[in-house]
Amino acid sequence: xxxxxxxxxxxxxxxxxxxxxxxxxxxxxxxxxxxxxxxxxxxxxxxxxxxxxxxxxxxxxxxxxxxxxxxxxxxxxxxxxxxxxxxxxxxxxxxxxxxxxxxxxxxxxxxxxxxxxxxxxxxxxxxxxxxxxxxxxxxxxxxxxxxxxxxxxxxxxxxxxxxxxxxxxxxxxxxxxxxxxxxxxxxxxxxxxxxxxxxxxxxxxxxxxxxxxxxxxxxxxxxxxxxxxxxxxxxxxxxxxxxxxxxxxxxxxxxxxxxxxxxxxxxxxxxxxxxxxxxxxxxxxxxxxxxxxxxxxxxxxxxxxxxxxxxxxxxxxxxxxxxxxxxxxxxxxxxxxxxxxxxxxxxxxxxxxxxxxxxxxxxxxxxxxxxxxxxxxxxxxxxxxxxxxxxxxxxxxxxxxxxxxxxxxxxxxxxxxxxxxxxxxxxxxxxxxxxxxxxxxxxxxxxxxxxxxxxxxxxxxxxxxxxxxxxxxxxxxxxxxxxxxxxxxxxxxxxxxxxxxxxxxxxxxxxxxxxxxxxxxxxxxxxxxxxxxxxxxxxxxxxxxxxxxxxxxxxxxxxxxxxxxxxxxxxxxxxxxxxxxxxxxxxxxxxxxxxxxxxxxxxxxxxxxxxxxxxxxxxxxxxxxxxxxxxxxxxxxxxxxxxxxxxxxxxxxxxxxxxxxxxxxxxxxxxxxxxxxxxxxxxxxxxxxxxxxxxxxxxxxxxxx
Numbered sequence: 001x002x003x004x005x006x007x008x009x010x011x012x013x014x015x016x017x018x019x020x021x022x023x024x025x026x027x028x029x030x031x032x033x034x035x036x037x038x039x040x041x042x043x044x045x046x047x048x049x050x051x052x053x054x055x056x057x058x059x060x061x062x063x064x065x066x067x068x069x070x071x072x073x074x075x076x077x078x079x080x081x082x083x084x085x086x087x088x089x090x091x092x093x094x095x096x097x098x099x100x101x102x103x104x105x106x107x108x109x110x111x112x113x114x115x116x117x118x119x120x121x122x123x124x125x126x127x128x129x130x131x132x133x134x135x136x137x138x139x140x141x142x143x144x145x146x147x148x149x150x151x152x153x154x155x156x157x158x159x160x161x162x163x164x165x166x167x168x169x170x171x172x173x174x175x176x177x178x179x180x181x182x183x184x185x186x187x188x189x190x191x192x193x194x195x196x197x198x199x200x201x202x203x204x205x206x207x208x209x210x211x212x213x214x215x216x217x218x219x220x221x222x223x224x225x226x227x228x229x230x231x232x233x234x235x236x237x238x239x240x241x242x243x244x245x246x247x248x249x250x251x252x253x254x255x256x257x258x259x260x261x262x263x264x265x266x267x268x269x270x271x272x273x274x275x276x277x278x279x280x281x282x283x284x285x286x287x288x289x290x291x292x293x294x295x296x297x298x299x300x301x302x303x304x305x306x307x308x309x310x311x312x313x314x315x316x317x318x319x320x321x322x323x324x325x326x327x328x329x330x331x332x333x334x335x336x337x338x339x340x341x342x343x344x345x346x347x348x349x350x351x352x353x354x355x356x357x358x359x360x361x362x363x364x365x366x367x368x369x370x371x372x373x374x375x376x377x378x379x380x381x382x383x384x385x386x387x388x389x390x391x392x393x394x395x396x397x398x399x400x401x402x403x404x405x406x407x408x409x410x411x412x413x414x415x416x417x418x419x420x421x422x423x424x425x426x427x428x429x430x431x432x433x434x435x436x437x438x439x440x441x442x443x444x445x446x447x448x449x450x451x452x453x454x455x456x457x458x459x460x461x462x463x464x465x466x467x468x469x470x471x472x473x474x475x476x477x478x479x480x481x482x483x484x485x486x487x488x489x490x491x492x493x494x495x496x497x498x499x500x501x502x503x504x505x506x507x508x509x510x511x512x513x514x515x516x517x518x519x520x521x522x523x524x525x526x527x528x529x530x531x532x533x534x535x536x537x538x539x540x541x542x543x544x545x546x547x548x549x550x551x552x553x554x555x556x557x558x559x560x561x562x563x564x565x566x567x568x569x570x571x572x573x574x575x576x577x578x579x580x581x582x583x584x585x586x587x588x589x590x591x592x593x594x595x596x597x598x599x600x601x602x603x604x605x606x607x608x609x610x611x612x613x614x615x616x617x618x619x620x621x622x623x624x625x626x627x628x629x630x631x632x633x634x635x636x637x638x639x640x641x642x643x644x645x646x647x648x649x650x651x652x653x654x655x656x657x658x659x660x661x662x663x664x665x666x667x668x669x670x671x672x673x674x675x676x677x678x679x680x681x682x683x684x685x686x687x688x689x690x691x692x693x694x695x696x697x698x699x700x701x702x703x704x705x
Contacts, residue, residue: 112575113193115475118487119567120195122535123202125500126561128167128237129157129209139505139531143237147224148212148246155224155246158209162560163498165237166225169213170302170313173261174361175561176206177328178432180268182569184331185439187275189572199568200272207269207284210262217290222258222302223247227312234518236503241515247306255302259295260321261364263288267328285332292325316362319349324364327371342372342391343384352390355397357411358421359432361562369395370436374443399440400453402433403466404678407454415635415687416479416545416661417469424555427484427540428563430470435566437467438573455679464577471574472581474537474567479545479633479661479689485567486559487534494528495551497558501533502551523551537563544621545689612701613646614680615639620696621689631658631693638687640680649674650702655695662688671702 124137128144144165148155159175161168180203183190190196213221224246233242249255266288273281301318303309323342330338346352351368359366373395376388400406402419411433412420421429441463444450451458469477476483476491483489486496496502503513503522508530513521529551536559541547547556574581617637640646650666650673663672680686690697 111580112471112475112571112578113195115471115485115488115571115581116190116193116195116568116575117198118485118535119537119564119571120198120202120535121487122533122537122559122564123159123205123561125533125536126159126161127157127205128160128165137534139507140500141238141506143240144224144244147244148221150244151246153215153221153246154212155209155221157205157212158224159206159561160237163496163501163554163558164227164230165240165242165499166227166230166312167209167223168309168313169220169222170258170261170309170315171361171560171562172206173210173258173265175565176203176210176265177261177268178435178562178565179203179206179568180265180272181439182435182566182572183272184268185442186569186572186576189576190568193572193575195568195572200276202568203269203272204280207266210266211283211287214262214287214291218251218294218298220249220255220259220262220291220294221246222249222255222306223309226308228308233515234499234503234523235513235515236500236506236518238506239512239514247308249302249305251298253305254295254298254300255305256295256299256318257315257321258302259291260318260325261361263292263295263325264321264328264364266291267325267332271332288325288329288332292322292329295325296322313361317350319345320351320354320364320368323349323351323368327368330375331371339375339384342368343387346387346391352387352394355394355401355409357398357401357409358429359398359436360429366395366398366433366436369398370440370443373440377443377447377449395440396451396453398433399437399451399458399463400455402437403451403453403458403462405453405455405458408681412543414541414543414545415689416473416541418473418478418541418545419470420543423542425539425558425560425563427474427537428560430474430540431537431563431566431570434467434470435570437463437470438570441467442573464573467570468574468578468581471567471570474540475581477581478541479691480541480547481659482547484538484540484547486536486538487532493538493547493549493557495549495557496529496533496536496538497551497554498529498533498536501529501531501536504530533559535564537567539563613640613642613704614649614701615641616699618696618699629693631691632696633689633691634696635687635689636699637685638674638680639685640682643682645682646680647678647705649678649680649704652700652702653690654698654700656690656692656697657694658690658692660688660690662686668702 121136124135125140127135127140128147130142130145131140145156147157147167155167158167159172160166161171179199183196183199183203187196190199215221225242225244229242233240235241249259266284270281270284270288273284295318299318301315303313303315323345326338326341326345329335330342342351350365351372354365356363356365369391372388373392376382376385376392379385382388397406397409401409401411404410404413414420418426419430419433420426421433441460444460444463448460450460451463474484476489478484481491483492486492499518503509503518506512538559539554539556541556549557551557615638617639619635619637620632621635638649650671651663653660653670653672656670660672664675665672674680674686678686
């Protein structure tokens with residue numbers, strides 16, 4: 001008898017005996033299929049079951065026991081194995097099957113710690129230069145081993161910026177600052193996840209390069225490669241044929257913004273390394289001081305000196321970077337002259353006059369304001385208290401804007417609750433803002449201080465909870481039910497706009513991929529990328545939570561260094577504070593198509609519930625089919641029709657059968673409320689969404705204030 005037939009029958013009978021509610025089967029059409037599918041739609045809780053079966057193949061006994069499954073409707077997971085070399089691999093397939101069924105698609109199973117680990121992998125995928133033997137990203141190899149040589153300087157190393165191969169100095173320096181800030185702020189949390197070594201390695205890969213790029217006190221090599229010529233080719237870093245021209249800043253070609261940011265990066269990194277390598281920490285600090293002096297004495301924007309950067313990373317000002325560099329040097333050294341610099345230039349450089357709603361590689365004001373708020377909190381009776389209080393007021397302007405309690409001057413949100421600042425790579429602004437929220441929450445908590453916003457008070461826990469909501473959105477708690485962190489969870493982008501990830505490694509192809517050849521052979525291919533670039537945070541969804549997973553859609557599918565860097569500190573803090581990401585109840589009963597599409601059904605008219613203070617504008621924004629049934633994404637806009645503000649609005653949702661985003665469930669059955677921080681002014685609106693098949697839910701007002 002063919003042993004495969006015997007195994008099939010034994011496995012089928014074992015599954016029937018051991019796993020009521022599930023069907024495990026094998027089909028034979030050139031492949032073996034292990035299929036796990038709930039056979040009952042009534043189960044919704046976590047159950048424990050023992051699944052034990054014996055595989056009497058080559059006298060081996062494989063046992064699986066004490067496994068926990070979350071049963072989910074309409075879910076099936078298939079693992080396929082070729083018939084060849086079948087014996088011994090079936091047990092592995094079964095283990096994979098069980099592992100997949102346990103992990104599910106929500107963020108809960110993996111945890112924030114896994115997100116930290118994967119995020120650090122992204123920095124290894126972005127390394128330029130000679131790679132170490134113990135590298136974890138095996139599809140990457142040595143590249144750009146002669147950068148700077150033609151101009152008499154060694155610029156080998158550092159990081160490629162995004163899905164291309166240019167080494168842009170401004171976002172790279174900001175990346176190092178944010179990685180190091182994460183260590184300085186959340187050292188205990190990162191250490192608790194056993195990720196400190198990898199985090200310090202990620203920082204040092206950047207700082208070692210910066211030290212090379214700063215060979216003299218008033219010289220800083222700012223960029224290697226040219227964006228236009230680089231983007232003309234679609235090739236692996238290992239095969240690069242594009243020019244590797246290097247660009248420098250000096251007293252004739254100043255760049256106070258880039259030099260100031262680089263000073264901040266080295267000062268922050270010196271703090272990160274201080275407990276582990278004091279001599280290296282001191283070296284970084286010495287270079288940081290020189291770079292800040294260079295930035296301050298020779299004023300100018302770096303993209304005026306390096307015009308090839310204007311199209312890709314234009315600078316809006318250098319004043320914020322000078323304040324940023326001085327503030328980090330004060331934190332790293334305690335030298336009062338750096339604090340005095342931030343005090344003396346507070347007004348002229350915009351530190352106390354600019355209230356901002358963005359923190360990024362270009363705009364550092366919010367970061368400066370948060371750091372100097374901590375200086376005030378540590379010493380409320382400082383002789384500089386009056387100026388520091390003005391810095392703090394602007395820091396809290398940023399917090400209030402993120403919490404949408406800033407008298408209309410707020411950060412926008414998608415219907416699914418994601419902060420939305422820019423169409424192009426919005427996630428980089430989300431990750432950095434969420435990091436600041438988590439940091440400021442930690443600054444306020446010891447004294448139980450609160451933020452007083454124009455539209456109400458915000459507690460430290462509110463800030464952290466909102467930062468958590470943004471992190472959870474990134475990891476899969478969103479209307480698309482996909483993780484925007486590649487490799488995390490069971491559903492994530494597979495057509496990432498990244499040259500190295502989209503082309504098979506040379507170990508597979510055995511030959512280089514030429515410049516234009518890469519577009520025809522790899523860029524335009526419909527299949528997913530051959531290499532999973534773990535930890536890459538892609539650009540993310542549009543303002544309506546829409547996302548199209550396509551390699552050419554670089555605004556949404558390209559990852560960047562600066563987007564990923566804040567995640568190390570953020571997710572480490574969230575793991576310590578919460579333990580595991582949140583998930584929606586009955587999240588993702590079906591899998592919507594990732595291709596663009598809309599439902600042509602006539603949109604239901606707006607309606608106002610009798611004696612209701614609000615009007616509901618109900619629309620269907622997309623649809624898809626699954627298992628022969630149609631499902632619809634419903635968007636509901638709530639508009640305040642009263643002449644006074646409304647808060648604590650509670651709604652009853654009748655006939656709701658699918659997941660809902662934007663409202664918080666109450667203890668009462670079928671009752672939901674707007675977020676506690678949400679106040680609807682007269683005429684203002686709030687949007688939430690839900691997904692289900694069949695008719696729309698009926699909405700009514702339960703109570704409000």
